[in-house]
Amino acid sequence: MINDIPRVRFAPSPTGYLHVGGLRTALYNYLFARNRKGKFILRIEDTDRNRYVPGAVENLISTLSWAAIDYDEGPDKGGEYGPYLQSERLDIYKEHADILVKNKKAYYCFCSSERLTSLREVQQKQNIQSMYDKHCLDLSEEEIKHNLSEGLPYVIRLNVEHGKKIKFNDHIRGEVEFSSDVVDDQVLIKTDKYPTYHLANVVDDHLMKITHVIRGEEWLSSTPKHVILYKAFGWETPVFAHLPLLLNADRSKLSKRQGDVAVEDYKNKGYLKEALVNFVALLGWTAGDDKEYYDIDELISSFSLDRVNKSGAVFNIEKLNWLNEEHLRKKTDAELLQMLRSELKDSRYSGQEYTDEYLLKVIGVMKERVSFIKEIFEKGFYFFEEPASYEEAGVKKRWNIQSAEILKQYAEKIEQVGSPTKEDYENTLKDTATHFNTGNGNVIHPLRLAVSGVGGGPGIFDILYIIGKEKTLSRIETIIKKLT
RNA sequence: GGCGCGUUCGUCUAGUGGCUUAGGACGCCGCCCUCUCAAGGCGGAGACCACGGGUUCGAAUCCCGUACGCGCUACCA
Numbered sequence: 001m002i003n004d005i006p007r008v009r010f011a012p013s014p015t016g017y018l019h020v021g022g023l024r025t026a027l028y029n030y031l032f033a034r035n036r037k038g039k040f041i042l043r044i045e046d047t048d049r050n051r052y053v054p055g056a057v058e059n060l061i062s063t064l065s066w067a068a069i070d071y072d073e074g075p076d077k078g079g080e081y082g083p084y085l086q087s088e089r090l091d092i093y094k095e096h097a098d099i100l101v102k103n104k105k106a107y108y109c110f111c112s113s114e115r116l117t118s119l120r121e122v123q124q125k126q127n128i129q130s131m132y133d134k135h136c137l138d139l140s141e142e143e144i145k146h147n148l149s150e151g152l153p154y155v156i157r158l159n160v161e162h163g164k165k166i167k168f169n170d171h172i173r174g175e176v177e178f179s180s181d182v183v184d185d186q187v188l189i190k191t192d193k194y195p196t197y198h199l200a201n202v203v204d205d206h207l208m209k210i211t212h213v214i215r216g217e218e219w220l221s222s223t224p225k226h227v228i229l230y231k232a233f234g235w236e237t238p239v240f241a242h243l244p245l246l247l248n249a250d251r252s253k254l255s256k257r258q259g260d261v262a263v264e265d266y267k268n269k270g271y272l273k274e275a276l277v278n279f280v281a282l283l284g285w286t287a288g289d290d291k292e293y294y295d296i297d298e299l300i301s302s303f304s305l306d307r308v309n310k311s312g313a314v315f316n317i318e319k320l321n322w323l324n325e326e327h328l329r330k331k332t333d334a335e336l337l338q339m340l341r342s343e344l345k346d347s348r349y350s351g352q353e354y355t356d357e358y359l360l361k362v363i364g365v366m367k368e369r370v371s372f373i374k375e376i377f378e379k380g381f382y383f384f385e386e387p388a389s390y391e392e393a394g395v396k397k398r399w400n401i402q403s404a405e406i407l408k409q410y411a412e413k414i415e416q417v418g419s420p421t422k423e424d425y426e427n428t429l430k431d432t433a434t435h436f437n438t439g440n441g442n443v444i445h446p447l448r449l450a451v452s453g454v455g456g457g458p459g460i461f462d463i464l465y466i467i468g469k470e471k472t473l474s475r476i477e478t479i480i481k482k483l484t
Numbered sequence: 485g486g487c488g489c490g491u492u493c494g495u496c497u498a499g500u501g502g503c504u505u506a507g508g509a510c511g512c513c514g515c516c517c518u519c520u521c522a523a524g525g526c527g528g529a530g531a532c533c534a535c536g537g538g539u540u541c542g543a544a545u546c547c548c549g550u551a552c553g554c555g556c557u558a559c560c561a
Contacts (some may be wrong), residue, residue, distance in 0.1 A: 013561045048560055113559075120558095127485050130557070155559055173489070182487050182557085190559040197561050221488055221556035244490080251553065279496095282509095286497060290508045309497080312554065316495045319510045329523085368523045379521090394520090429519095444519040456521025 006038030006211045010071070011201065013045045014056035017262040018063040020315065021216060021246040021254055024280040028243060029214050030069045031281070031303035041208060042074030045201070046087045047194045057085075063263050067273050068296065073208075081208040086200050093195035096203050096233070097156045097188050105232035106188055108144050109136040109157045132157065132185045156189040158198075158228065166224040171212070171241040172308050178224040186225050198222060202229040205238055214241045214305070217312075218253075241305050244284045245312040254315055266320075270343070270372035275324040283313040293326050325371045336363045336373060343374045349384045361466045365458035380457070383466060386475060387453025394455035395483070398445035404480045406436055406443055407450060411476045414469060422465040425472075429461075450479035 010026040012018070018026075033040035042064070044057055061076055073079025083089055100106035109132075116132070123130040137159060139147075147154065164180040188199040195203075205213060220242045230237045248258040260266060266276050278294050286309070287302045294302075331339075340359055344350060362383045366376045377384065390399075410432045417424050429447070433440045448460050451472060457463065464472050 011561090015561085045561065051560065109559095116559085124485080129486050153559095157559095170489095176488075178487070184557080187559045192559080194559090196559070201561090216555095217489070218555055218561090224488095242489085245554070247554080249495085253554075282496065284496090288498070290498080292496090292509055311490050313497090314495055316510070319496065322510055325523095366522095369521070398520090439519095441519055448520065454521085458521080460519060 004209070004211060006033060006036045007041065007209050008033050008038065008212050008214055009041040009043050009205070009208065009210050011043045011045050011204075011215075012060060013048065013051070014053060014060055015051060016053040016056045016059065017264055018060055019254075019261050020263055020266070020276075020280060021261075023063075023067060023069075023263050023276070024246060024283060025214065025216055025243060026064060026069050027067075027277060027281060028285070028303070028305075028308070030071070031299055032212065032214060032305060033072075034300045035303050038211075039073065040071045041079070041081075041210070042071040042077075042084060043204060043208070044075055044085045044087075045197060046085060047197065047200055049192060049194060059264075063267075066267060067263065067277055069277075086195070086204065089200070089204070090193060090195075092207070093189065093199055093203055094193070097195070097199065100158070100188070100232055101156060103232070104159060106156050106158050107137050108139065108147075108154050109185075109187075110139075110147050110152050110154050111135055129182060131182075134159075134185060137185075153191045155187045155191055157185040158188055158225065158232075160185050160225075160228060166227050168223060168227050168237065168240060170220070170223075171239050171305050172244075173220075173242060173310060176220070176223070180224070180228070183224050183228065198225050198229065202226050202233075202235075206230070206233070206235045210238050212239045212241060212305075214243065217242045217245050241308070244309055246283060247312045247314045249314060251312065251314065259315075259317075270374045271320065271324050272327045274327040275320065278327065279320045279323050282319075283315065284309045293323070295330075321371050328371070328373065329367065333360055333363055333367075336367060339373045340376060343377065347374070347377045349377060352384065354384075358466070365462045365466070369458070382452040382454070382457075382463070386471070386478070387451070389453060390449050390479065390483070391454045394445075394449050398449060398455070399483060400442075402436065402438075402442070403446040404484045406432060406438075407446055407476050407480060409435065410443060410447065411473050414472060417469075420465070420469055422461045425461045425464045446479075447476070451475045 008029045010022075010029045012022050012026075030040050032038070042061075044060070046052065046057070057075065061074075064071070071077065073081065073084060075084045097106060101108065115135075119133060120130045136157070160180055160183045162181045166178045166180050166183065168176060170176050186198050187196050189195055204210075223240060223242075227237060246254040248254055250258070254261055260269075263276070267273070274295065277296065278299070281294065281299050281303075282292065285303070285307055288307060328336075337356060337359055340363060344354070362376060362380060366380045370376055370379060381387075410429060413428045413432065414420060414425070417428070420428075429443050430440060433443050436442070444460050445455075448455065448457070448463070451463055451467060467475075
């Protein structure tokens with residue numbers, strides 16, 4: 001096995017959307033596979049029919065594809081070891097459960113849910129570990145046959161031999177040991193003939209030749225069951241690597257209640273996939289140096305399971321924001337243009353037409369000032385519409401008794417220039433200041449207020465040049481009317 | 485309750501016995517740049533390395549215990 005090429009899998013349950021924790025698990029599997037020139041498989045664990053969500057698989061696949069985490073085998077791609085949907089592998093699980101029953105490693109159980117519940121209640125009252133009492137283990141061959149022919153509902157349970165030590169080596173945590181006394185006779189096949197996760201994942205991982213099981217820490221406690229299963233089948237166990245959990249700010253397991261957990265949410269908010277992937281990769285893994293900015297190829301080449309941390313990591317949105325800015329700044333203007341065009345459709349300016357040339361100019365002056373491309377429409381609204389009002393603090397601080405007169409003269413001078421360049425706007429402004437025997441600031445700030453309505457933003461001459469002479473003049477006229 | 489895992493600045497982390505008066509990043513604060521806002525540059529505050537014992541000439545680093553946190557404890561994954 002060790003000499004085989006690594007084969008890893010991401011095995012989500014289709015509950016409706018991809019959780020960011022799931023994204024990280026998928027990513028680590030992907031990075032590991034690509035780094036080691038192995039194979040990455042997507043397998044859908046849809047054995048819980050009560051939790052079936054229509055469209056969830058498609059959603060999962062499209063989200064993974066958005067994040068550019070591609071796999072070599074999967075439900076929509078096929079592969080040598082399919083099908084990759086567990087609901088299509090029922091016969092395989094049944095067949096394997098039968099083998100276990102035959103070898104006395106598993107047994108039929110006809111206990112009612114009522115009996116199970118009361119058993120659990122009694123155990124809890126006595127404050128002892130709640131576990132199945134092996135009641136049906138001693139059923140005779142005849143009884144089983146009889147019950148089966150009667151059509152009684154049944155499950156198949158794993159027969160756990162007590163008094164043993166179950167040890168396994170976790171690649172991230174080292175040796176972990178459990179007593180088999182605390183391992184329950186887990187249901188392997190449910191009444192509805194579907195397997196439980198425990199059976200299905202062991203059978204599939206073996207049949208699909210998975211070499212490394214990289215999954216969340218929430219699975220660590222049930223790994224002994226899986227180890228027992230591998231042994232019962234006489235199979236070699238894969239390498240286990242249990243990833244630390246992603247946490248809320250209060251250090252509980254990352255949940256919906258405390259913010260966004262769906263990858264889609266981040267996508268919709270305008271986060272770049274490069275940033276989300278970069279960020280999530282750093283939650284629990286480090287190359288050991290000071291590098292924080294990674295593109296996907298750098299992640300692939302430096303990723304190693306050996307450097308995955310043991311403790312949970314709080315999902316800190318501030319750092320994600322920073323990474324988003326960093327990745328945004330690495331984009332070319334042509335890429336930004338494409339993004340801006342697509343955001344334009346969803347903005348309140350969707351009805352307006354802009355040339356590439358115009359948008360490119362806006363991008364040029366705004367890209368250093370935004371964390372998200374769509375913010376160009378918010379922070380730079382004055383490139384798309386006239387300011388409806390003027391920032392109060394700005395008016396108070398920058399607008400004085402002389403401002404209207406100054407702007408009026410500036411407008412008159414600009415009027416004379418055929419088609420002003422950036423330099424024309426600047427030189428004219430200096431002339432105006434000189435004329436009034438005042439500092440440039442006394443022209444610049446009222447002017448900025450006039451054309452943008454706000455106190456901050458790109459260089460004033462850039463703004464004027466971009467919106468053009470006509471709008472510059474009309475906005476000056478408007479502010480004079482409104483503020484005097 | 486039982487079992488398991490974890491615990492270095494607010495957060496993500498470096499650190500694998502002496503190089504550490506614990507390094508970096510995000511965030512925060514200040515300065516510079518500057519027409520403003522950003523970006524950028526420079527600097528600052530911020531961790532008695534959960535606590536208590538040991539081992540050692542020497543421990544954030546090794547061992548034991550305690551506390552706290554989290555996970556699991558389903559015919560859910």
